[in-house]
Amino acid sequence: MRLEGHLEQAVEGLIGAIKGSEAYDKYMSALEAVKQQPGLKQQIDEFRKENYVMQNTGDMAFERIEQFERAYSDFRENPLVADFLAAELALCRQIQQINFNITEALNFE
Numbered sequence: 001m002r003l004e005g006h007l008e009q010a011v012e013g014l015i016g017a018i019k020g021s022e023a024y025d026k027y028m029s030a031l032e033a034v035k036q037q038p039g040l041k042q043q044i045d046e047f048r049k050e051n052y053v054m055q056n057t058g059d060m061a062f063e064r065i066e067q068f069e070r071a072y073s074d075f076r077e078n079p080l081v082a083d084f085l086a087a088e089l090a091l092c093r094q095i096q097q098i099n100f101n102i103t104e105a106l107n108f109e
Contacts, residue, residue: 014098021094023091026087034084051068
């Protein structure tokens with residue numbers, strides 16, 4: 001579905017504003033640093049996948065969470081990994097806030 005002209009322009013403006021934000025700059029810098037280390041992006045993706053599966057399959061038993069934390073504790077202490085995950089989270093929260101503001105302003109239920 002193609003957006004109407006003025007909506008398309010507004011979306012392009014919003015995308016430009018996001019790309020000009022500090023959160024996006026930090027994310028892109030962290031992503032570039034991670035990609036400079038062979039295999040690190042793949043390891044991060046695997047970590048995120050396991051985390052997602054654990055959170056979305058109801059596998060939130062204390063033992064499972066503890067096992068996951070132990071398995072990845074050293075990995076998450078890597079400054080590149082920690083910086084990337086923090087930057088990614090900040091950007092995701094920014095996008096979530098934008099979405100919330102839009103749906104709230106439109107009284108979208």
